[in-house]
Amino acid sequence: MILLRLAWRNLWRNRRRTLLTTTTMALGLTVLLVTLGLGDGSHLQMINSAVRSGSGHVLIQARGYQELGGVERTLSGQQRRAVAGWVLEKEHSFGIIGTAPRISASVLGSSSDGSVGVQLIAVQAEAEARISRFAETVAEGEFLTSKDSGKVLVGVGVARKLKIGLGDKMVLMGQGAQGEIESIVVRIKGLIRTGLVEFDQVLVLADLATGQDFLQLDQRVHQFAVLLDDMNLASPLAAAATRAFPELEVLDWQQALPQLADFIRIDDGGAYVFHFFLFMLIAFMVFNTLLMSVLERRREFALLEALGLVAGQRFLLVLLEATLIAVLALLWGMALGLSLHAYLAMYGLPLDIISTSELSVAGVAFEPIMYSSLSPARILQAMIVVFGMSLMLAMVAARRAALAGDIRLLGSH
């Protein structure tokens, strides 16, 4: 207790230095929390955007579809019903928001003004509205309903290339499941702007029945996309689905969107390097302060030794001083960092201060506002980094304190 009292008072002997050190550490923690929050938040937004743009958190499809594609690689009607039933069973235990069957095929879209290669995605309109953002990205016209046979939504890029608009007709032509060339005339019900320029230049969204009819698929679908409340349950659900349907291909979002997963890993790696250098800078400053504080008190450590304080207690004294500084810095840094995080989580950081054009990475559109997101584990991680760093550096300074005693210093005023 006396050591704690001594440590606390020692901190305030050089008030300015203590405040400067704690402020530096607190600002370091603040920067750490804000950058982690914005990093995790933007990743979360990208993942949400990606999974709501097609893949869902989990994809269940015919084996080989991810790598090879192919219109004929489908789930049979029986498999489709089995998967739908199984997903329904798991709804509560995995927090499943919704599931949607889909057809996807590369076909040719034509109008009287030309032709362009497009990606046809045929969906069950009501189910899709629950799990994807397509309904929210309608720029003109309306989203599909299950009664919209023969109607499609097209990306604004497709509309521009084919010079078509609401109510116009276009022809879709492609290879059907039987290997024959099939075609269908469809009417434009709406235009979609997803935020991904490349995607908007190829996207044609149709009702599931229209797609099945066009591609001669009967009741078959290419895949089931499952959206979850908690993306951390994607892998466990995918594993459970793999066990339930060993003949099918089950992918979690990281497997379904490998480019995005890789981007997040690389981005995290870059952030760790940035944080490492940031903390090296702070560490040197903190270390310098602690060491100076010990070296200028060599006479005092000699006195403490003369009075009977053993090396371990002198070591502990400096460690306590560093711990108190770290606790103060943590409290201050947490207050500042979490306040900024709360603001950025609520109001976000508008990206138009960086660029006014639409931004996308790894095939995923960046939302125009970046929101902060911090899990308790991330906060704990940041606290451990700051606290651990201070204590590690303090050990070196404390060792000097334990050995610093020089009796000759006690003889003079």
Next chain:
Amino acid sequence: MEVQARKVVLRLEDVSRHYVQGDLTVKALDHVDLVLERGEFAVLAGPSGSGKTTLLNVAAGLDTPTRGRVVLAGHELEGLSRSEKARLRLSEVGFVFQAFNLIPVLSAEENAEFILLLQKLPAAERRERIRAVLDGVGLKGLEKRRPGELSGGQQQRVAVARAIAAEPSLVLADEPTANLDTETAFDLLDVMEKLNRENGTTFLFSTHDPRVMERAHRIIRMLDGRIDRDERR
């Protein structure tokens, strides 16, 4: 033999302490033999540079002799680590430095209490003892002041209070009355004499002060690092 061993608080046998300064070797202590028995009230006298402070430092294990043997409270110092010596001082020795050496962030009361806290004395006993000691050295009313708020004489009284509060078997004091006025010096000597008389605490002072020498039972006169005369009264 056993009785005699218990009685001896400090024994220095052929102790020398030499400092090398460039080409020059300073013999701060030169073949010193000294035995201090329990209950003695002894003074180290001698001119500046005669080796008084070095002898006190060597006796307390704060400085290591170049040669010779030091036995403190039955413990041979040579074989002890720094921490073991620190523990031995904590339990057996009170030290008053020439330069006060108080802990600047602690009040007078806390400085005096410091060793008792390290000895883990119960709070009630600690408070009682500190009150008595601070009253005894004339610091009543100044308990809460920090060293920076005290005069040199008052700081020295705190240093003495710290040394005697734990009632050690040996108090080593380097010029304890050097900064005190006559009245306070006598008050301090009264307190120490009382401790010496009632508890059998052994005192060894270095001093130039004739007031201290008058009260001593034994005067050890030093010259050029050697004991020149050893008078008992």
